[in-house]
Amino acid sequence: MIFIKVKCFSQVKYALGVDELTFQLDEDSTSNDLENIIRKKAGPKLNNISLRIAINQKYLIEETILQDGDEVVFIPPVQGG
């Protein structure tokens, strides 16, 4: 098993109601697996909201196998400026 920390911002925080979550996952779990878990947990509040994924503060280009201790953020559309 691996432990993954998920930090929540903006609409993800709004949908889940928390700043941070920890998940215990199977060793071969991927970023897409975790996104599916997050979307299921959030329910309809994340419908139609695109999420980019950052692992350890870097945007992912493609689906990746998660490693124990990874910090994952599902990034809704950003709004700086």
Place this chain on the structure above:
Amino acid sequence: MIIVEIISEPIESFQPQNNNSQNGAELVFNGRVRGVENGEPIKYLDYEQYEGMAETELRNLANKACSKFPINDLFCRHRVGKVKAGETSLHVVILSKHRKESIEAMDWFILELKKHVPIWKWAILKDGIRVPSECAH
């Protein structure tokens, strides 16, 4: 020279020393908070960042802007936390030989910032309700 900062205090303008006599243009952009969002008056916006990654992405974009356009300096301050209507949330200064490259670089930099830098805003409505801002212009 590149300086990027994400701060929680009111933004003070950069005052670049024009030691480079090649700079014929100094372009300044100040982004300010509007008092109305989607037709509803707001008390303030609360900017939230993914600390660490936001500043790294901002610096990466500043480096890319300086590679992509013939500009000499780019200075950027982005404010996070509570920003009242009328206050500045983003301050960017670009110096270059001529105005055209500064204007093009400024437009590109701000567009890219709004696509990639993990900063979000929450609108605090007049009745105190806090909702994710829908504004991404």
